[in-house]
Amino acid sequence: MNTSRKSAITAAAGALALGLFAPAASASVPGIEGYSDVVADEAITTLTSERGISETAAANLLQTQQESVETLDEVRSAIAGDLVGEHLDATGKPVVTVATQAAAVTAEAAGVTAEVAEHTTEQLDAARAKLESLPTVAHTSLGLDPAANQLVLTIGEKAADDGARKLTAAAAKLGDTVRVEHVAGGMQQSIYNGEAITGGGSRCSAGFNVNDGSQNYILDAGHCTGAVSQWNVGPSVDASFPGNDYGLIRNDTGSAPGAVTLWNGSTQDIRSAGNATVGQDICKSGSTTQLTCGTVQALDVTVNYAEGAVDGLIQTSAAVDSGDSGGCLFSGSTGVGITSGMGGGSSYFQPVTEALSAYGMSLN
Structure with missing residues (x-):
């Protein structure tokens, strides 16, 4: 990661998949710029369920977030040397x-x-380095909570007891620069068997369709492309895993739309990469959990x-879940x-802009 703080990063677009149908949001709910009806409906449904707010309030929140991300993009360069962290508050500001x-x-x-x-x-960097x-220690993670x-x-809980104890003891010496949280289960990649893109008895989800100016590729998870040499859509041509988790598959299907499938026959256009x-609030498309x-x-x-x-x-x-790896x-x-x-109840994603830059690719 090429940033001093390793802070806000990411982005990209375009994928293959199939769908989870959800009814369109009510006509009284305002539209959200850049969102297809299906994605808006799923995002609004998630927000109303998790936060107990109305559909209209959820739609307004998503629109506010879009505008706030643009504002952060503008402010970031003005305070670059002094920026420690950034986030959106509960109102999307x-x-x-x-x-x-x-x-x-x-x-x-x-x-x-x-x-x-x-x-x-x-x-924070010194604490991270220590x-x-x-x-x-497998089944652990370390990240920044900019709000706190x-x-x-x-x-x-799958982490080895001795290793977990040493990590906890080291964290305690760093005072309140570090917060320790214990979660159920462990951390694992999302690749196993099934459908979507398949090869070698494994299944992943097709990622972003990209190109080098003459050939189409699929930008996918590195642990997928490193494990399987030949997929039903084309051969793996590169993998970066561990360290990173991105890889490249040559797309020989003749189809490489710049859109994410929403599992009901419709798609969400992807027009840009962003932070x-x-x-x-975000959404993801994958071949298992859709x-x-x-x-x-x-x-x-x-x-x-x-x-x-x-x-x-x-x-x-x-x-x-398993099989969603590579999804968008x-x-x-x-x-x-x-x-x-x-x-531990969370999901993890490789920032796409880093992968696009590494391969010199453009989104379709």
């Missing part, structure tokens, strides 16, 4: 944590709520799978990530 009062004044002048950080970027210098201005060390922001929505919980998360550590991941509450994470018409794995 942008909030930044900064190192200096001067940066706070600049941010607030642009309409962004600003808070002077208790813990600086340097302190924890990451310890032997890797803390690192979050998550320990799954994921903590607090942002269309699900949730909230971005953390960025720059290091997940310690049994097969090795992957860093820089996006953590969300959107449901994923998106916010309306903006692509965000590639499904990597799951654990």
